[in-house]
Amino acid sequence: MSGIGSNVTAPPHYRNMPPRPRSENKRSRIVDAAMRHFAEHGYHASRVGDIADELGIAKGSIFQHFGSKDGLFFEAYKKAVRSFPRYLDAPADVQAKGFFEVLRYWLASTEHLIGEDWIPYRVSLLGNYGTDLALKREINRFLLAEDPYGTVAFVKFGQQRKELRADMDQEMIVSFLDWTMERFQDALLTEELDPGLFRRQGNVVEKKEARITQFIDVLKRAIGAEKQK
Numbered sequence: 001m002s003g004i005g006s007n008v009t010a011p012p013h014y015r016n017m018p019p020r021p022r023s024e025n026k027r028s029r030i031v032d033a034a035m036r037h038f039a040e041h042g043y044h045a046s047r048v049g050d051i052a053d054e055l056g057i058a059k060g061s062i063f064q065h066f067g068s069k070d071g072l073f074f075e076a077y078k079k080a081v082r083s084f085p086r087y088l089d090a091p092a093d094v095q096a097k098g099f100f101e102v103l104r105y106w107l108a109s110t111e112h113l114i115g116e117d118w119i120p121y122r123v124s125l126l127g128n129y130g131t132d133l134a135l136k137r138e139i140n141r142f143l144l145a146e147d148p149y150g151t152v153a154f155v156k157f158g159q160q161r162k163e164l165r166a167d168m169d170q171e172m173i174v175s176f177l178d179w180t181m182e183r184f185q186d187a188l189l190t191e192e193l194d195p196g197l198f199r200r201q202g203n204v205v206e207k208k209e210a211r212i213t214q215f216i217d218v219l220k221r222a223i224g225a226e227k228q229k
Contacts, residue, residue, distance in 0.1 A: 027065050027075075029055060034076045039122035043073060043130045070135050077127040077139060080120035085113075086150030088157060099158035100216050100224070103181070107212045110188045121189050128186060143178070151178055164223055173223050184215050 030051070037051050048069050052059040066072040087102055088095065094105045114121055127139050151174050158164040164173060188208070 023065075026057075026061075030057075030062055030065060030072070031075050031079055034072050035080060035119055035123055038073060038076055038126060039119040043126045046073075048072065070131075070138075073127070073131065074135065074138055074142075076123055078142060080123040080127075081143075081148045083117075083120045084124075084149065086148075087154035088150055095157075098161060099154070099163040100220060102154070103219065104212060104216055107185060107188065107215070108209070110185060114189065125186060125189060128182065149178075163225055165225055168223060176223060177219075180215075180219065 033051050033055050034046075037054070038046050046069070048062050049059045051072075052062055062072060066075060085106075087106065090102045090105050094102055127136070131139070152170075155164065155170055155173050155177065159166075159170070188211075
């Protein structure tokens with residue numbers, strides 16, 4: 001399968017030109033409109049022409065800035081993910097309780113964060129599960145290169161507190177944490193955004209808290225220091 005490198009970068013004759021304020025403002029408006037559109041309609045059902053109509057600009061203008069629909073979504077995804085808090089943005093009193101309590105804090109905050117602005121979370125879900133493999137590959141490269149959630153610094157925080165295993169490579173812990181947290185939080189996000197996807201029986205709050213506690217316990221057993229197990 002061919003990559004999409006040319007689709008997610010600026011056209012060749014624009015790459016070396018310094019951005020102009022008007023151009024950057026227009027790009028920002030397009031990305032904001034695209035985020036809303038992708039969040040509301042999904043990746044595959046979204047049309048560049050509809051986004052252009054909403055903004056009152058030519059469709060070709062969007063392609064001039066982003067190259068393709070893939071390129072536009074990639075920029076929307078990056079903006080969405082960059083808007084999320086980092087692990088170590090947790091309050092100081094939570095950090096004082098340790099690595100795994102910081103994880104618990106963010107997982108428990110899922111519903112509240114969605115309530116503040118559901119659009120970036122929907123876009124992130126689309127990027128993780130609703131795009132083709134070529135675009136997903138570019139997303140993975142971005143996440144690895146930029147570390148938008150601050151996972152590396154967070155793992156170092158846990159290691160300094162001696163809460164994490166000393167016999168496991170740091171990169172392995174970072175990869176494991178990214179992979180498991182992404183999927184577990186996505187499950188929580190999906191349930192909050194579309195409750196019909198899951199059966200809800202009993203007390204919903206208690207069920208959510210139990211799931212989070214069980215997940216934290218699994219992580220402690222996998223990457224926690226001996227005293228954490």
